[in-house]
Amino acid sequence: DAGVTQSPTHLIKTRGQQVTLRCSPKSGHDTVSWYQQALGQGPQFIFQYYEEEERQRGNFPDRFSGHQFPNYSSELNVNALLLGDSALYLCASSFSNTGELFFGEGSRLTVL
Amino acid sequence: AQSVTQLDSQVPVFEEAPVELRCNYSSSVSVYLFWYVQYPNQGLQLLLKYLSGSTLVESINGFEAEFNKSQTSFHLRKPSVHISDTAEYFCAVSAPWGTYKYIFGTGTRLKVLA
Numbered sequence: 061d062a063g064v065t066q067s068p069t070h071l072i073k074t075r076g077q078q079v080t081l082r083c084s085p086k087s088g089h090d091t092v093s094w095y096q097q098a099l100g101q102g103p104q105f106i107f108q109y110y111e112e113e114e115r116q117r118g119n120f121p122d123r124f125s126g127h128q129f130p131n132y133s134s135e136l137n138v139n140a141l142l143l144g145d146s147a148l149y150l151c152a153s154s155f156s157n158t159g160e161l162f163f164g165e166g167s168r169l170t171v172l
Numbered sequence: 173a174q175s176v177t178q179l180d181s182q183v184p185v186f187e188e189a190p191v192e193l194r195c196n197y198s199s200s201v202s203v204y205l206f207w208y209v210q211y212p213n214q215g216l217q218l219l220l221k222y223l224s225g226s227t228l229v230e231s232i233n234g235f236e237a238e239f240n241k242s243q244t245s246f247h248l249r250k251p252s253v254h255i256s257d258t259a260e261y262f263c264a265v266s267a268p269w270g271t272y273k274y275i276f277g278t279g280t281r282l283k284v285l286a
Contacts, residue, residue: 093273102176102262102276103216116271150215152274159204159223159272165215 061085064164066151072170081136081167084093085153091115092134093161094126095150103150109134110156130168138169174199174265175261183251186285193248193280195237205246205281206274207237216262222246223268240270258284 061066073079085092091110095103105118109128128134132153138145148168152161175198183242185191197203204223208216220231227239237248264278 093271095274095276100279102264102278103274104276105273108270108271108273116273118273148215154272159266159268160218161272161274162218163199163208163216164259 061136064151064153064162066149066164067168068167069165070168070170072172075143075170076135077141077171078139079141079169081138081149081151081169083134083136083151083164085132085134085151086162089153089155089162090132091154091156092128092132093152093154094134094136095152096120097148097150097166098144099147106136106149107138141171143171146167174203174275176263176265176275176277178263178280180280181278181285182281182283184285186253187255190251190259191249191253191282193261193263193282195277196249197244197246197263197265199244199265199267202268204255204266204268204272205237205239206266207235207246207248208261208262208264208276210262210279212259219248219261253282253284255284255286257282262272 093108094106097103107117112128123139148166150166151164175197207219218227222239264274266272
């Protein structure tokens with residue numbers, strides 16, 4: 061049973077560019093959450109998708125957007141990248157009616 | 173709203189010694205509590221969880237944590253650590269309903285010394 065998979069694992073962008081990160085949830089899970097983990101910090105909630113809709117959003121600007129597809133996979137898009145967007149981006153999946161999150165290995169974004 | 177405080181940013185301990193990593197939370201409602209471990213350049217791995225029932229929860233690799241509602245704590249303990257336990261440990265809390273958004277602490281870096 062494959063767990064949560066994320067791609068790419070590492071990427072480097074320059075300021076002002078746009079990036080798309082991808083996530084495939086654990087088999088049978090219908091909900092995907094995204095977290096940002098800056099260096100030396102705990103993960104911070106970006107948003108959660110369920111039934112292809114954004115269900116809840118954390119304190120992140122509109123430059124951060126997402127999408128969930130009918131197969132429950134998800135994308136995180138960040139526009140107009142800033143140096144401060146450099147972080148590990150973690151995807152987590154779950155069943156909609158349970159509180160257990162399963163995390164992927166993350167996508168490490170470096171903005172130069 | 174919930175919040176989590178991990179008071180110790182770093183905890184050095186000698187191999188085979190006991191360790192306690194502290195976690196306190198704040199919430200006006202009941203909560204779910206979690207401990208995650210993160211090895212360098214890796215994602216988060218669930219160590220143990222408290223959802224309901226017994227307040228003492230254990231992991232398969234010797235860690236345990238006790239939910240203390242009166243002290244709003246969920247401290248992580250291990251009676252004898254190994255070099256391989258060196259990692260970052262995160263405590264997290266969520267409400268037991270809704271979107272189950274996790275609020276994480278800032279982490280405690282456990283360094284096991286030979």
